Amino acid sequence: MSIMSDPTTLDGMVRPAKRNDLEGLTPTHRAEQSGATEAVLVEPEAEDMVQLRARVARLEAQALPRPADQAAATMVSGRFRSTGAGTQLELRVDVDGPRPLMRISGDFFQTSGATTNYVGSFVVETLTAAVTEGLVKLTGRGRFSFPVLSSHVEVSIVRGTDVAHTPGEATVQFSTDGGSPSASYLCAFVSPHFRSVQLEQDSVTGTVPFVSYDTGSLAQPPSSPARVLSVPAAYAEAGIEVQIAGAPDVVPAGAAGADARWNDAELHNAMVNHFSLWRDVPRWQVWQLVASSYVEDGVRGIMFDAGGAFQRQGCAVFHDAIKGEDPASQRAQLRTYVHELGHAFNLLHSWQKDLAEPPQPLGPNGGLGDLSWMNYVQNFQPPPPAPGGTAAYWAAFPFQFTDSELVHLRHGFHRDVIMGGNPFGVGAAEVDVDLFDDPVVDNSGLALELRSNRTFRFGEPVVVEIKLATTDLRGRSTHGRLHPNDGFVTVAIRTPSGETRTYRPPLIRCADHEHRTVLDADRPAIYESAYVGYGKDGFYFQQPGQYQLRAQYNASDGSRVVSGIHRLTVRRPLTEADEDVAELMMSGDEQGTLFYLLGSRAESLESGNRALDQVLDQYAEHPLAVYPRMVKGFGVSRDFKDLTPGKELRIRHANTEESIGQLGKVVESSAGDEGVDNITLGQVMRRLARVEAKAGNPQRATQVMDEMVEIFDRKNLKPHVMRDIRSEAERTKEEITRR
Template sequence: MIRTESGLYRGFQQNNAKNLELELRIDVNGNRPLMIISGDIFSKTIPKKYLWSFLFTKVKRKVTNNRIELTSKQGKFSSNSNKFSEIIVNIHTKRDQIEAEVNLKRARGTDLQFICIRKSESFRKIIIENDYEEDVKKFPVNKEIEIIAPNNKKIKFSIQRALFDAGIELALGEAGSNAVPIKFAISPEHMHYYWTESELHNAMIHHFSKWEDKPQWIVWMFSASRYEDPSYMGIMFHGLRGNHRQACAVFHKSIAEKKLQLYISVHELGHCFNLQHPWEKTGTSCSSSLSWMNYPWNYVKSKRLTPSKKWFWNAFRFQFDKSELSHIRHGFRNEVIFGGSEFVGGIASKILKNPSQKSSFISKNKSGLQLRLDIPRDKKEFIFGEPIVVELKLFTESNRKIEVHSLKSNSNLMNRCLHPKYEFVQIAICNCEQANQIKNYRPLFKPFLSLNKTKIDKCSPIYESAYIGFGQDGFYFKNSGKYSLCASYRALDGSIIISNILEIEIPEPKEDNKKIAKLLLDDEQGELLYLKGSDSRYLSKGNDAIDKLITQHSTHPFNVYTKFIKGYNLGREFKFFRKDNLIGIRKPKITEAEDLLSSVEELSTKKGEGIDNISLYETMIHHAKIEINAAKIEINAKHKEKAYKLRDRMINIFRNEKKLNNNVMNSIENQIEKILDQEN
């Protein structure tokens, strides 16, 4: 008698042309059964080609003699041209193997019939390459650590065990688990290193031995020391040119507890499977989900109570919730596989589709907050091909203090939680010239954050600017014409704050300008704009195009952006992989960075030209850090003197030329003084 028939089956079509292959997943008993049968259909070719998927729920199970019959009429299909009214699966033992006869029945037309053999008790198998820095204590995916479970019970758990419990077999890739031996290649003054998005992107392509620009069941996990922003504890990031969710990193020196290191590792792998945070699905601020995908400090027992990580750990059973389990085991292949499609949705896109819905959200907004979406001050229009930057302002007209999200790294002036790279803000973009096609702006990286809170009132709004020209979908403004934009912010009380609808027009370019625009409109240049520059040899064509724009079209308005990303990148060190597989450091190129950033600052003081005020503030802060770091490394007083002159110029620009209000100026002055104090 068959003890359990759940698991993965593979087989081939038996009727008609016999040119199809089926990967079948039966989930009716065993660990947390969901009573689902799902499958993926492939062409029987070399190499085989994925065609479509199906999923049947509410499966009925009937046992007769040595045969088990499974049936369901509740089907969902990834292809509209391949729909079936019922699935019937007969399972029996034959020659010491479990065999399934599968019949996909149509209401009209020819049924599909397969014979499949059970291959595994798991539903899917993935391969992971787990690299780690040599300075980071080894934390491989199959290493069990002792943790305290609910009721103070001690258990041993690992990343591999967490996925196995979800029905996923996890195997180490041929490359195994490799050290990234940074410390042997770093000189003493660089021992306090961290990673940037640009370097992580480069590291993935270099160190991920099985990386390909296509969907596959292989993922890269990097156990790193720390990120440049101390608020980051983990991050999931995407491959190039539209292949999503292929890699993640965990920053172990930003996480004190082993239990939390394990938790964040599984959480980031969950994102690679295309799982969302539970509050993103419900549109609320916190969640009662006891899942790997929640934030422990974001857990609430009920709506009446405040979030508590203590309550979370007391009740968490180290598992995904039921809907997440269903997705990982049975989601349509392209929605689960690494490098596949990405979940799309959001409130802002709904408002652009139907602006009348905005009044409903306004009436439900009990937070007292308002959100403003704008283009930079004095900007009349964007040139075709110009990087699109928008400004966000979160404010209230109330005298009372209102709590809002904040990162540990925030200054008083800018609140990074307003940037759409985090989960609190969404920006939807409608191309009015192309049948009102609507896309959500989707960043290349998705971080796990350690959050703070801050308070604002009518005298202390918070601001952020965001480059939204390039993301997971490539360029969002690649065509001339009219665009409509709308943003939403999820407040701490669960209210959804809807911005105004912003109209942007990009005029049709002249032929000469179209040729220049092409120097910025390839994917590599888009990635460089997103990353604020990179030394990666994998983006060399993009860097060549940017250099050509700077040298051959030196007076073109685009060069304020190219000089910004080039100067920003040259002003910081960059980790690169040497031929001996150690990591070398390209030290900051101080003089080149000074020249480029000074040019950006000068261009941006002219009315209606240059970068926006917030980006200019960021540029000058970064410039000041370059000078202070150079003063430390070179022990040279000239850099300290330059930093103090930069402070005076910065205050003059924003107070006298930009005429910012006193509250904002106080924040700017406080922040620049903090930078200068680091030298002492």
Template sequence: MSIDLSRASDEDYRTTRNATAEVAAVPDAVPDVYDDADHGGLAAAKAPLSPIPFPPILLRRSGVYRVDRPIVLPPVPVPIPTPQIPPFPPITPLGASAPDQAGSSTNGQEPHAGTAEDAVAPLVPVPSITPLFGSEELRVDIDGVKPTMTISGTITRLFGGRLTWIARVKKDPATGTWSGPISYRDGNASLRPHTTVTVKLTGGPFLPSNRKATATFSGGTASPVTHTFSFQKAAFRDVAFEYDRVSDATAVTSHNPATHPNRSPSAPGSTLTLETAYSRLGFQVTKTGGDSVIPNPPGSAWSDQEMHDAMQAHWSRWADAPQWAIWVLFARLHDQGTSLGGIMFDDIGAAQRQGTAIFSDSFISQAPNGEVHPGPWVERMKFWTAMHEIGHAFNLAHSWQKSLGTGWVSLTDEPAALSFMNYPYNYPGGLDAFFAAFDYGFSPDELLFLRHAPERFVKMGAAPWFDNHGFEQEAYEQLRAAVTGPLELELRVHREPRFEFLEPVVLELRLKNVSSTPAVVDDNALQGDGLAIVVAKDGGEAKRWLPFARYCTAPAPRVLQPGDAMYASVFVSAGSGGWLVSEPGSYTVYAATEAQSGATAALSRPLGIVVDRPSGTEAERLADDMFTKEVAHVLAFGGSRVLTSANDTLREVAERLPESAAAVHATAALGAPKATDGKVLALGDAGTEVVEVVPADPHEATQLLSASLGDFDRAADSLGHIAVTKQTERLAAAMEDMGDTTARTDLLNASADVLARRGVLPGVVEELRSR
């Protein structure tokens, strides 16, 4: 007997897993020598110093410095009975001038001379206190591994807001100070209105508590101010990793670059783990959990639905709130096949970018023919994939797609970046050329983002994927007019583009070769990172639709002959950024795709859609329950075996609004998981994780899917031709499992007849009929 995991009942289990935490800290010493004269960006690494008998003074001064903002109280009379005690000088508030050596303060006040009355009871100011009314942090990034020559800061005030500022700095050899212009601000700019920062770093190598950063802010209309910050830690961010492995998969969490002869001279020469690979770049990583091995039926592939269910039900750190934590699951294969090497989970609402999965039997385990060192080659690819997907969880885009999102600063695409975020096989010269120069890190722009961007942009569960992406309709129209080529992208519905209130909006994409010669495209052009969709509500903000999962796929060239096309179905009502189409009104949807990495292939004409007002009070009453992240999750992935609350809502929609289009989607999402066996992660009797297979229920699947497809034309209108065909195949399989072959044949023939009447391609119709 197994117990299904629930977030309300497994606190003991989660606490036990967290108790096994291991910490990979950022080293406090500089592992390599860096040239202070190189201030243009990344400093060049030189050969490590040879060991010497006396510890070298290679103090790593990069890290986080902090000063608390005190509340300075006025002096309070405190009687002191001993008249021989000399009076205390007044305490200088932070930022004010200090008394000079003669005892007079620089603000023009005379020093306290003392009288007979003072000798009895001098006035002694009570020292200032530092409650949680504000704090200030300084992030210094001028040495260590891959310094970006940047100093940034975050100011927090309980009653004044928050500000993050960034300055690229250079060192003055004469004074030893680091200074530069403040070029970026996010938040309340009045908290630091100055234009320049100059920082002096002091303190010895042996007592971190003695290290100080004295920062002077000047320029602009404000008077200069100087604050002293105390060293807190070498890590720019703290994050927790947790790994689990399915029993039929292999997990690669470490790799020694020296095991393969094709390596860069600047690559690390010792074993890197996922934790140490990030810790050497400035992250303190806590590894939680015990690397559990989860029994799994052999040969079983994982769907997106099962992956998301597993993350929410199983991960010991799961919370619907921002947190510096990532879950990594090593599974054998995704149900898309061997072309998918890894995936970054993306959820809706607060909990985004928190889970990743690596598929050990995918293309990353297939060394090329003739590879002399296949073992190290495969290990290297699996390690790269894990680092790549975890990078996505930090909100890093692909190297060649920076201009598509993360608009916190102006970033340019880097198709030739030697970074974990680039595809080795897309690098100029190919995979071998990439690893011959790769030093197992990120690009300077990526490190700038990881270490210095406002926390909400980077932290898991905070800002959505590709946060701050902007969309300009006029620019889109100009670009579409300028794009020429063999491919035409169409965004369409097979009906009037008018939707009922509560009806999920499903659109179809068609990418067609309209030229007279064959065209080579990526087979993932309509579902991978090369696809961009924007939804703009009339009078409202334009928002980018972002899928619930990000895929890392191998190149899949496909030849489209003249007149040929490829198709995809897209649920655009909601994505990882929330619900985009929910309120009544008019919307415009735009789509663009890259047929090949780095080259825009086609942009669609805008598609206008309308969402009607509620038809009655029942639909209005159900709206609050319908437009939730859990329901969006279930609709996007075609069902769930663990999100019972969302399933209850969909069941209520089907019961209370049986004639609605929303009921078509509800019964389809409820019935699909019942049609096949499915996996969920659970706790066994011994308290260990197991993969529990939930058996199919053909009888219930037949009831629900029959309700969804009862009016086939209505179902095809709402689900779309692609999705309705898949649901028909599911229903036919459930009927076959029940032994009802006559009903199955009638269903397939009747459905094929309707699709043929609606103009679906003859090949699709005949394939359905032949089943």
């Protein structure tokens, strides 16, 4: 059971001291604690603690010091919890059992009335062990999430005498480096798991939720024993208990018609309104939706709850991309389910760990060589000449997390792991543009470039074009994932005030299918357009002045390709209308979310939609009105799926007439040198063509595609770019005629 959901079972005897806690301590302690925060004993020792201390002392007399790794087979690992009143401690001991990490850690909580609040955490990463027949004593210096003087930690655990060798009670003593004790308390054994989380899983009609996979069904490394793994079983091997919360609900999808695809806006709306266990606080509870498919092909899953104050409480897997009853499909489903839940625990992709807080060392070949649930199968690439790719991954994957991921899951500070705690990848924003230094040697044969307008109006959504080109016209093969949403491109932004932040998209999608692109003389470059004005940290361009941007691309072979520094300027508002429009477009997270999602009819974003409507009502001729028009045009162009409180799927159908009107005005405003950028304009026109077809105007739809080619012809784009535009136009026409 979650410690946050059952405060009556939590108790303890220590808490961080404030100045009024210094009374009653010895003069030595008062001198040590002056001006500091300290874990101190705030209540007299109970009789059971006194008796246990006497027993521990007798057992210690028989103890012989041993290295911590020789504590194996002592059977004392697991989770312990203090009893009593006041401050409570959850203690985790990790010195034996499967894959012991030789660490102890813990979290402090404070009870006041009927409430329990988190106080802080600690971890001891280097241990000394003394073992006897009846006692295990572990000592070491702790690292704390808050300042302390008594950083020395000593844990004494009475070894179990029952048949199952269940650990007995544990005493925990804090003391200063000089040996002066400060706090001690008694913890009872609770569970062999280091943490417990409740999983609520709903599924859409027509999907078949994954149950289990026998790892012996297909070839696997000899060191990995064959066993049947479900999602809870996979996490149990990592020391994490995943409890299925109640009976899974089935979401009817009959009203969805042919379009059973879920977009970001619909998933966002479902998360906010229909996770029955959801609370606007950190909790060991997570929701997973088994949906049909995503709007973009190849996306297997998404951790969509990556915005707002309380993140990482929901994710989705897309059945159509991973379905199948054969062993290979079942194996892929297991990996996808475990992978997406890993993001909810705040685990980053294998190649992104250096952007975490604190930064984690990358595994082999920049992380692409990790044999982990958090790597992409097709992108697995150990250092050459070892083979990479899907077959090599499955031949070597032991169905487990890496050691560094286990450290995070078992011993990460409470807020860094619990759902609704610290934001996903917290700390990744506090970087410097110099993080992406030019490599000393670059034989990648690739070049990355950021491009955009040189100046933006205040409040204008900042969109950058990301270009990946080959410098070797003999040809280079890599993946074509250039959008920051996919996790292979990271953009650093230095503001006019000198602060440097990393752009972090609100939603994390896992497009982990094979997506190879060959860049050569015929196609020397590929392009992507990315809105980087709003992300998980809010709006990034809120002050006038000059900004510096630099990007890094993680290639398929592990190469890290860095762009030059791109400079852009946000101009000051010149008129009162400029100020009003900027305020309406940037006054809240809801507007930023709408720009990111390209529109949504979610009730949770109603005030943001009202603000954009006000721009169109009062400032229709303002140059920035093109952006609310685009958002509104996209938003009403698609059917919107809404999960009701009764778990029924309600479809709000598209308003094709309004969409055609809004998107048509966007095209008019952008056909010349003003309006949206070229890549976005192409996206708008392809959507306009599909809406025309949906409205029963197939001839007009094909005309829109012809107009798109004509508009870009007049812009004098490069031949290979025009070739791609013509190809996109023909594909869209074929799609329209097939309907």
